[in-house]
Amino acid sequence: MSDAAIIDGKAHAAALRAQVADGVAAFAAAAGRVPGLAVVLVGEDPASQVYVRSKGQATEAAGMASFSHRLPAEASEAELLALIALLNADSAVDGILVQLPLPHQIDEDRVIAAIHPDKDVDGFSIANVGRLSVGQPGFVPCTPLGCAMLLEDRLGDLAGLDAIVIGRSNIVGKPMAQLLLARNCTVTIAHSRTRDLAEKVRRADIVVAAVGRPHFVRGDWIKPGATVIDVGINRIEAGDGKTRLVGDVAFDEARAVAGAITPVPGGVGPMTIAVLMRNTLVAAHRTAGLPYTGI
Numbered sequence: 251m252s253d254a255a256i257i258d259g260k261a262h263a264a265a266l267r268a269q270v271a272d273g274v275a276a277f278a279a280a281a282g283r284v285p286g287l288a289v290v291l292v293g294e295d296p297a298s299q300v301y302v303r304s305k306g307q308a309t310e311a312a313g314m315a316s317f318s319h320r321l322p323a324e325a326s327e328a329e330l331l332a333l334i335a336l337l338n339a340d341s342a343v344d345g346i347l348v349q350l351p352l353p354h355q356i357d358e359d360r361v362i363a364a365i366h367p368d369k370d371v372d373g374f375s376i377a378n379v380g381r382l383s384v385g386q387p388g389f390v391p392c393t394p395l396g397c398a399m400l401l402e403d404r405l406g407d408l409a410g411l412d413a414i415v416i417g418r419s420n421i422v423g424k425p426m427a428q429l430l431l432a433r434n435c436t437v438t439i440a441h442s443r444t445r446d447l448a449e450k451v452r453r454a455d456i457v458v459a460a461v462g463r464p465h466f467v468r469g470d471w472i473k474p475g476a477t478v479i480d481v482g483i484n485r486i487e488a489g490d491g492k493t494r495l496v497g498d499v500a501f502d503e504a505r506a507v508a509g510a511i512t513p514v515p516g517g518v519g520p521m522t523i524a525v526l527m528r529n530t531l532v533a534a535h536r537t538a539g540l541p542y543t544g545i
């Protein structure tokens with residue numbers, strides 16, 4: 251059998267961002283203002299700084315207003331909650347993203363709960379989690395929504411397919427499982443206590459790996475022809491003192507068996523940022539009382 255098709259997340263993300271930019275121009279003409287996204291970073295984690303910078307760049311490239319807020323690593327929870335209250339009340343801000351993880355002195359659940367659900371473009375609040383699980387419109391977390399877009403683009407209707415999601419975090423695994431269920435897949439959610447994982451993965455037409463362990467999913471776990479979505483972002487030693495990014499899937503092995511597979515980098519990561527732009531545009535439409543007709 252020939253090698254898997256490589257799903258070009260970077261190209262998909264560029265196409266989505268171009269659509270969002272068109273939508274921003276139309277919104278501005280109708281509403282007399284541009285959508286705004288506020289990104290809050292607490293502390294100086296270098297990887298988080300890179301993500302926050304690329305989110306700001308993408309926001310501006312889409313024609314939206316970008317508001318960047320930095321708090322020191324030792325900032326108190328009260329300081330962060332006060333900033334969120336200001337952003338909730340600011341009519342120029344349609345979306346609020348607080349970069350996770352947060353320093354240990356800050357309770358993430360309390361911070362997420364403080365973000366107004368209509369500005370929660372990450373889709374992490376209880377209100378938006380509930381809406382997703384009962385099938386009402388709300389905000390869906392960017393990473394799993396980006397994965398669902400890649401899957402539908404590749405496979406069309408997902409109804410009846412067997413899917414396995416490896417990982418059950420609130421930001422990736424659980425919402426991914428909800429999205430696949432909503433698309434009529436038969437969904438297995440695997441985690442660290444799952445027995446016979448390889449055997450369960452072998453039954454799946456769709457494999458979503460969100461584990462956080464480099465090369466965790468092996469090629470001989472993959473059913474021939476399956477579609478593999480690798481969410482993992484792991485920085486490993488590449489020898490000679492350098493590092494490189496790899497996913498949760500042993501890419502070279504899986505590629506020889508799968509029907510299609512996302513690379514790391516250039517797969518799910520760029521989609522996450524493009525969907526964040528899309529969610530911010532949706533938030534602006536809802537706030538302005540305008541219908542949103544885009545993707």
Ligand SMILES: NC(=O)C1=CN([C@@H]2O[C@H](COP(=O)(O)OP(=O)(O)OC[C@H]3O[C@@H](n4cnc5c(N)ncnc54)[C@H](OP(=O)(O)O)[C@@H]3O)[C@@H](O)[C@H]2O)C=CC1
Pocket residue numbers: 393416417418419420421422423440441442443444447460461462463481482483484518519520522
């Ligand atoms: N591309 C992107 O845009 C994004 C990428 N990521 C990346 O995705 C990965 C996952 O992120 P996230 O969901 O936040 O991670 P978490 O650490 O929150 O969750 C990891 C999940 O993997 C499960 N797990 C751990 N070990 C095993 C094992 N041996 N067998 C089966 N399951 C296991 C855990 O199970 P248990 O619950 O039992 O502990 C847990 O549910 C990371 O690499 C992260 O960097 C994350 C967000 C966005």
Ligand SMILES: Nc1nc(=O)c2c([nH]1)NC[C@@H]1CN(c3ccc(C(=O)N[C@@H](CCC(=O)O)C(=O)O)cc3)C=[N+]21
Pocket residue numbers: 300301347348349350351372392393483495514515516517518519520522523
């Ligand atoms: N509130 C919140 N929302 C998030 O959505 C969120 C978060 N916190 N904390 C961290 C994770 C991680 N995440 C990524 C986004 C883009 C890439 C991305 O663009 N990756 C590039 C590579 C980037 C590089 O080279 O470092 C790629 O995969 O091609 C990766 C990871 C969003 N997250």
